Amino acid sequence: MKIVKSTILFCLLVIQVNLFSQRVLTLEESMEIAIKNSPSIQKSRLNMEMNKEYLNAQIASLKTNFLLDVSPITFSRSLIYDRKSAVWFQDQTFEPSASLIITQPVKWTDGLLTVRNDFKYQDNYSVVDDVKSPPDQVFNNYLYLQYDQPVFTYNRLKLNLDKIRLNLETATIAYAIEMLNMEYQVNQAFYAVYQKETAVQIAKEEFENQKISLEIIRSKVEAGLSAKEELLQGELNYATSESNLDNSKVDLNNARDQFKLLIGMSLYDDIAVETDIDFKLIFVNPEKAIENGLSQRLELTQRNIDLKMAEFNLTETSAQNEFRGDISLSVGINGINEQITNIYDNTTNSPAVGITFAIPLFDWGERKANIKAAEIEIQSRTIDLEDQKNDIIINIRKTYRNLQNLVNQIEIAKQNEKNAQLTYDINLERYRNGDLTSIDLQRFQNQLSEKKTARVNSLINYRLEIINMKIQSLWDFENNTSFIPKELQENLSSEK
Numbered sequence: 001m002k003i004v005k006s007t008i009l010f011c012l013l014v015i016q017v018n019l020f021s022q023r024v025l026t027l028e029e030s031m032e033i034a035i036k037n038s039p040s041i042q043k044s045r046l047n048m049e050m051n052k053e054y055l056n057a058q059i060a061s062l063k064t065n066f067l068l069d070v071s072p073i074t075f076s077r078s079l080i081y082d083r084k085s086a087v088w089f090q091d092q093t094f095e096p097s098a099s100l101i102i103t104q105p106v107k108w109t110d111g112l113l114t115v116r117n118d119f120k121y122q123d124n125y126s127v128v129d130d131v132k133s134p135p136d137q138v139f140n141n142y143l144y145l146q147y148d149q150p151v152f153t154y155n156r157l158k159l160n161l162d163k164i165r166l167n168l169e170t171a172t173i174a175y176a177i178e179m180l181n182m183e184y185q186v187n188q189a190f191y192a193v194y195q196k197e198t199a200v201q202i203a204k205e206e207f208e209n210q211k212i213s214l215e216i217i218r219s220k221v222e223a224g225l226s227a228k229e230e231l232l233q234g235e236l237n238y239a240t241s242e243s244n245l246d247n248s249k250v251d252l253n254n255a256r257d258q259f260k261l262l263i264g265m266s267l268y269d270d271i272a273v274e275t276d277i278d279f280k281l282i283f284v285n286p287e288k289a290i291e292n293g294l295s296q297r298l299e300l301t302q303r304n305i306d307l308k309m310a311e312f313n314l315t316e317t318s319a320q321n322e323f324r325g326d327i328s329l330s331v332g333i334n335g336i337n338e339q340i341t342n343i344y345d346n347t348t349n350s351p352a353v354g355i356t357f358a359i360p361l362f363d364w365g366e367r368k369a370n371i372k373a374a375e376i377e378i379q380s381r382t383i384d385l386e387d388q389k390n391d392i393i394i395n396i397r398k399t400y401r402n403l404q405n406l407v408n409q410i411e412i413a414k415q416n417e418k419n420a421q422l423t424y425d426i427n428l429e430r431y432r433n434g435d436l437t438s439i440d441l442q443r444f445q446n447q448l449s450e451k452k453t454a455r456v457n458s459l460i461n462y463r464l465e466i467i468n469m470k471i472q473s474l475w476d477f478e479n480n481t482s483f484i485p486k487e488l489q490e491n492l493s494s495e496k
Contacts, residue, residue, distance in 0.1 A: 022270045027190050030263055030273070034186045037264025041182060044175040051168040058164045062105050062157070069099040094123040110157045111149040118142045139340045144332020144350060153324040154315050163312055166305050173298045173305075180298075180471050187467050189259040191460045193273045196252035198456045203245040206449050209428075210234075210241040213441055216432055225434060233438040237445075277459045279410050282466055282478050286400045289473035293392045296474040296482070300392070303385040310381045314374040321360040321367045328354040392472070399469045406462045413455035420444075420451040 025033075035041055077092045097120035104113045124136045150156075217234040220226040260267055294300065330352045335343040360367075427444045430436040470476050474483045 022272055024272045024274045025190075026274055027187065030190050030259075031183060031186050033265060034182055034263035035179070038182055040178055041175075044171075044178040048168070048171040048175045051164070051171040055164050055168050058161055062107050062161070065103045067101040067103075069101065071097045091126045092124070096121055105157055107157050107161070108155075109149060110153075110155040111147060114146045114148070116142075116144055116146070138336055138338055139343050140334070140336050141343050142332060142334045142350070144330050146328065146330035146332075146352075149327045151325040151327060153319055153322060159312060159315065163309070166308060170302065170305055173302050177298050184464075184467060184471055185262060187464060189255075189262050190273055190275070191277075191464060193252070193255045193259050194275055194277070195456060195460055196248065196255040197272065199453060200245070200248045200252050202449050202452050203241070203248040206445055207238075207241045207245050209424075209445055210238045213428070213431060213438065213445075214238045217438060220434065230438055237438055237442045241445075277456070277463055279414075279459055279462065281407065284400060284403055284466075284469060284477045286397065289396045289400065289469060289475060289477075290393055292475040292482075293396055293473040294389060297388075297392055298474075299388055300385070303381065303388050307378065307381040307385060310374070310378045314371065314378060317370045317374040318367075320370060321363045323357070323359055325355065325357045328352070396469070396472050399465060399472055402465050403462070403469065406458060406465055409458045410455070410462060413451070413458045417448075417451040417455045420448040424448045 074095045074097065075093070076095075077090065079088060080091050081088050097118065099119070100117045102115040105111075106113060119139075119141045122136065122138050122140060214234045214237070217226060217230050221228055221231040256271055257267055259273075260269060260271065265271070330350075332350045333344070333347045334350050335345075335347045337343045337345055424444045424447070427436055427441060431438075431441045466478065470478075470483050475481075476483045
């Protein structure tokens with residue numbers, strides 16, 4: 001019985017530890033969780049995969065297609081009037097058939113090559129004045145090769161394939177941009193939690209300092225070395241410090257909830273973050289950043305795709321009410337016989353040639369106006385492309401200037417914290433000696449807390465700005481490597 005109770009208690013203890021254990025997340029782990037759980041990332045990935053399948057389907061449609069068309073039963077009976085003999089007669093036909101059709105689109109010319117074999121069996125007889133004619137039973141096989149070619153127009157097969165490829169590239173770029181945006185958001189939220197955790201730690205240190213100063217003033221008042229008002233002020237400072245600690249814990253819990261919501265974790269999970277924000281100067285070459293940004297930025301690729309789509313639209317618009325032609329050539333043999341084994345004993349060659357032209361006469365200026373609109377769209381897309389280039393240059397330069405300024409701020413913040421700590425230690429000793437009031441000591445304590453917070457904030461801002469530079473230029477200056485997402489590299493290389 002004791003063993004059972006001990007086992008139950010142990011299990012309950014293990015469950016309790018698991019329920020209340022805190023999970024410490026690194027930045028890399030947080031990003032992995034966000035990519036796995038983010039609805040926007042999942043939708044972008046699905047859209048990319050959908051367009052990839054559309055491209056696979058289009059490529060498959062350009063391969064040889066085989067079709068078997070079978071009509072096992074075709075029966076008809078009808079009453080027909082013969083004008084020559086002025087006689088009504090009954091006609092009955094049983095005609096099963098099958099067709100094998102092989103087609104091969106020609107991507108380079110937008111033509112269509114067809115090989116077709118039509119085979120049928122015909123059993124026919126008629127009844128005139130209640131007299132049944134001898135049945136007509138024959139096998140018929142028609143085998144021919146045909147080629148259809150449009151002329152004086154654009155290649156629709158190639159254009160559709162190019163459009164689907166651009167759609168896949170667009171979806172892939174959208175997915176990659178979503179990944180980059182998510183990375184920046186996760187970094188921002190991650191460091192926000194770290195900032196709040198640091199604020200709690202600073203508030204705890206301030207609270208401990210207030211405990212020490214309260215004990216000092218209490219002992220002085222009890223010894224009659226200080227006025228009672230100093231004790232009241234010390235207690236007020238202690239209560240204020242405790243309230244500040246509680247407020248910082250509330251802010252931390254709120255930041256953790258927002259962070260868990262962003263990366264898709266359960267709101268009931270207890271988490272903490274772990275990172276190293278010690279300052280490490282990262283050399284950033286602004287010329288390299290601008291050069292790589294102008295050559296690799298996904299937004300520029302998107303603008304180029306928009307421009308190509310506008311050019312495709314112009315091509316399609318120019319084909320409205322166009323002069324075009326269609327050429328059809330076919331050669332084949334037709335065999336008919338009562339015996340299937342002798343079906344080709346007596347064959348007939350069946351060549352055919354067809355040329356047609358569509359000649360527009362007058363459309364009230366519809367085609368001309370549509371072409372003008374398509375040309376204006378191309379001009380608009382070109383302007384968008386140039387604007388995007390200027391935005392990239394401006395944002396990279398702005399980020400670089402911010403980084404330079406933040407380096408100076410970090411050095412100043414470090415020195416300010418060092419000075420504030422030294423000032424507080426000196427004035428705490430003065431406070432012990434009775435040369436300083438509680439209000440004055442509180443001012444130095446607040447100054448120390450502010451300088452500590454300022455140093456942490458400057459380090460976090462520098463890390464975020466480095467990440468921003470990486471996203472703006474698509475170059476990782478910390479590791480000196482390109483920052484194009486691997487999904488984009490794989491899809492674009494597979495298309496080529």
